[in-house]
Amino acid sequence: MSDRTIRLTTAQAIIRFLDAQFIDIDGREVRVCGGGFGIFGHGNVTCLGEALYDHKDTLPLYRGQNEQSMGFAAAAYAKYHLRRRFMFCTASAGPGTANLLTAAALAHANRLPMLMLCGDTFLTRLPDPVLQQIEHFGNPAYGLNDAFRAVSRYWDRITHPAQIIQTLPAALATMLDPADCGPAFLALPQDVQGWAYDYPVELFEKRVHRIRRQPADEAEIAAAAGLLRSAERPVIIAGGGVQYSGAVKELTAFAEAHDIPVIETIAGRANLLDDHPLNIGPVGVTGSDSANAVAEAADVILSVGSRLQDFTTGSWTAFAKDARIISLNVGRHDAGKHMSLPVVGDAKLGLEALGAALSGYTSPESWTGFAKDERRKWQAYVAENVRPGNRPNSYAQAIGVVNALCDKRDRVVAAAGGLPAEVTANWRTLDIGTVDVEFGFSCMGYEIAGGWGARIAQSETEPDADTIVFCGDGSYLLMNSDIYSSVLTQKKMIVLVLDNGGFAVINKLQNNTGNESFNNLFADAPTIPEAFAVDFAAHAASMGAEAVRVDTPDQLGEAFKAAKAADKTTVIVMNVDAYEGWTTEGHTWWEVGTPEVSEHAKVREKHAEIEAERAKQRRGV
Numbered sequence: 001m002s003d004r005t006i007r008l009t010t011a012q013a014i015i016r017f018l019d020a021q022f023i024d025i026d027g028r029e030v031r032v033c034g035g036g037f038g039i040f041g042h043g044n045v046t047c048l049g050e051a052l053y054d055h056k057d058t059l060p061l062y063r064g065q066n067e068q069s070m071g072f073a074a075a076a077y078a079k080y081h082l083r084r085r086f087m088f089c090t091a092s093a094g095p096g097t098a099n100l101l102t103a104a105a106l107a108h109a110n111r112l113p114m115l116m117l118c119g120d121t122f123l124t125r126l127p128d129p130v131l132q133q134i135e136h137f138g139n140p141a142y143g144l145n146d147a148f149r150a151v152s153r154y155w156d157r158i159t160h161p162a163q164i165i166q167t168l169p170a171a172l173a174t175m176l177d178p179a180d181c182g183p184a185f186l187a188l189p190q191d192v193q194g195w196a197y198d199y200p201v202e203l204f205e206k207r208v209h210r211i212r213r214q215p216a217d218e219a220e221i222a223a224a225a226g227l228l229r230s231a232e233r234p235v236i237i238a239g240g241g242v243q244y245s246g247a248v249k250e251l252t253a254f255a256e257a258h259d260i261p262v263i264e265t266i267a268g269r270a271n272l273l274d275d276h277p278l279n280i281g282p283v284g285v286t287g288s289d290s291a292n293a294v295a296e297a298a299d300v301i302l303s304v305g306s307r308l309q310d311f312t313t314g315s316w317t318a319f320a321k322d323a324r325i326i327s328l329n330v331g332r333h334d335a336g337k338h339m340s341l342p343v344v345g346d347a348k349l350g351l352e353a354l355g356a357a358l359s360g361y362t363s364p365e366s367w368t369g370f371a372k373d374e375r376r377k378w379q380a381y382v383a384e385n386v387r388p389g390n391r392p393n394s395y396a397q398a399i400g401v402v403n404a405l406c407d408k409r410d411r412v413v414a415a416a417g418g419l420p421a422e423v424t425a426n427w428r429t430l431d432i433g434t435v436d437v438e439f440g441f442s443c444m445g446y447e448i449a450g451g452w453g454a455r456i457a458q459s460e461t462e463p464d465a466d467t468i469v470f471c472g473d474g475s476y477l478l479m480n481s482d483i484y485s486s487v488l489t490q491k492k493m494i495v496l497v498l499d500n501g502g503f504a505v506i507n508k509l510q511n512n513t514g515n516e517s518f519n520n521l522f523a524d525a526p527t528i529p530e531a532f533a534v535d536f537a538a539h540a541a542s543m544g545a546e547a548v549r550v551d552t553p554d555q556l557g558e559a560f561k562a563a564k565a566a567d568k569t570t571v572i573v574m575n576v577d578a579y580e581g582w583t584t585e586g587h588t589w590w591e592v593g594t595p596e597v598s599e600h601a602k603v604r605e606k607h608a609e610i611e612a613e614r615a616k617q618r619r620g621v
Helices: 010-019 047-055 069-082 102-110 144-151 160-175 190-194 217-227 240-244 249-259 289-297 346-357 365-387 395-405 419-426 446-461 473-478 480-490 506-511 537-541 553-565 601-616
Strands: 005-009 020-024 027-032 033-038 062-063 087-091 114-120 154-156 183-189 196-200 207-209 233-240 262-264 279-282 302-306 324-329 343-344 411-414 435-437 467-472 493-499 545-551 570-575
Touching: 005 010, 005 062, 010 020, 010 047, 010 160, 010 183, 010 190, 010 196, 020 480, 033 047, 033 069, 033 114, 033 446, 062 207, 062 233, 062 480, 069 087, 069 102, 069 114, 069 435, 069 446, 069 480, 102 114, 102 144, 102 183, 114 144, 114 160, 114 190, 144 154, 144 183, 144 480, 154 160, 160 183, 160 196, 183 411, 196 346, 217 302, 217 324, 217 343, 217 346, 240 249, 240 346, 249 346, 262 289, 279 289, 289 365, 302 346, 324 346, 365 419, 395 419, 395 467, 395 493, 395 553, 411 419, 411 446, 419 435, 446 467, 446 473, 446 480, 446 493, 446 601, 467 473, 473 493, 493 553, 537 570, 553 570
Parallel strands: 020 207, 033 062, 033 087, 087 114, 114 183, 154 183, 233 262, 233 302, 262 279, 302 324, 324 343, 411 435, 411 467, 467 493, 493 570, 545 570
Antiparallel strands: 005 196, 020 027
């Protein structure tokens, strides 16, 4: 270590450090930080903004319209790059930073890297209380930024310039760790940002990172192989971790070698192509009859890279109570869920080791034949479900139209509401890793912002492909300003706004639990004397997008073709039915709280029906 130093402000040192960090991706070195999203205010413009200006060519700063949507865009960027690259978000002290809280929670729930560089009050406290400061009378060190402790994998407040010598490598290590991956938050007091320090020059020398691959313990592999050898009806649950590990080829080879059916989670959609003979479909609450039938009959379940969320497990009713679960996961926390036999390690290495230990084993032909028969039935159902004209306009019809016309490398983005379920059930995967259905945090507003972030990432490696966003009218009204962002930055998206007059999927849940429609659809909101439809096409056009309203799936197809040919963001709006347009098959039980007592007979009846299904629920912890 030399004694050479360079005098920099804290903010300058942070940005210079990020600029020097690279990652090896399949033999190609690229910056691990792809740049950032920023909205400046008094808490970050003078110091951090000054530092970012000097690196604007290597760390491009995208100007967001809303801090929450910036965080969503950063999450989608990281997801596209399979967690091997990330973006930072910078926000001012106070409400600007507070707006990032929801996005941080989304990144945390989905195990996605995102770096937040957020303004804070003054460390000296000499000017306190300052503009936008939250005061805690008994704890003056406690402030708004402490709220991010619950939604960050790594959290720190920089109280001295020297601190970042330890903090920045630790934050980066967390964001790149396969098991602990998630958002990192750095609180940057406004005075400390501008304080200078003599930093060792080694801190800013180029460093190339590689994602760690942790092999599984040999004893755990042996135990898992022994259990699988005893299986008469094995099934593989393929989660999002398969893609993050780059283990799609290993998963496919493992399934084919042992003739084991594969079912996919929501995050694991696009692990296998639609036409692969062992792809039995999506599993769970928003799954398929085929995958759920196989899951219910299986005696041994190999979960690979899944956190086994309730939508996957049907609130733990999707599997037989006596079925044994093996969980191969890089995270110890996930590997041990519900009394699983844990195999803690990288999915790619784990599947290779497990395949070697399972040499010679194949599942019975009758079992695989049963799974394939169920899949054929489901494919026939989907073909009819997406057929235009089979009922009033529906989500499924729109999905079918786009699916038939899109290119295989186009990326599909959807999030909260009814569309994630409909995309999961009805989308036929054309290529690996092309589906981003954000249902880890089920967050309204992710769709358009996430589409923008995904398109930024996609344009770096696949500029000729398109990013296709499925968005309901509720999510559009919540957060739409990144249509403008995409036009400004020339990051083209195709956005489908499917208007069903409110929060129709929650209205469906309301009705399915015996309740009357109330306050979800605009027509059923008692405080709205006269509802009227928003002109979404005119609104999108006012932000510079090409925009068109269509009335039928056939018109949607023509509009989509035009959008594919266009060179800027296009928004296509179509009304869909709020009641008759849903995919009615493919659902497992899902636990929701229902009233134990009620004056309404239908509510009491539905409560009894729902509780009766609880008998299937596994009791593991």
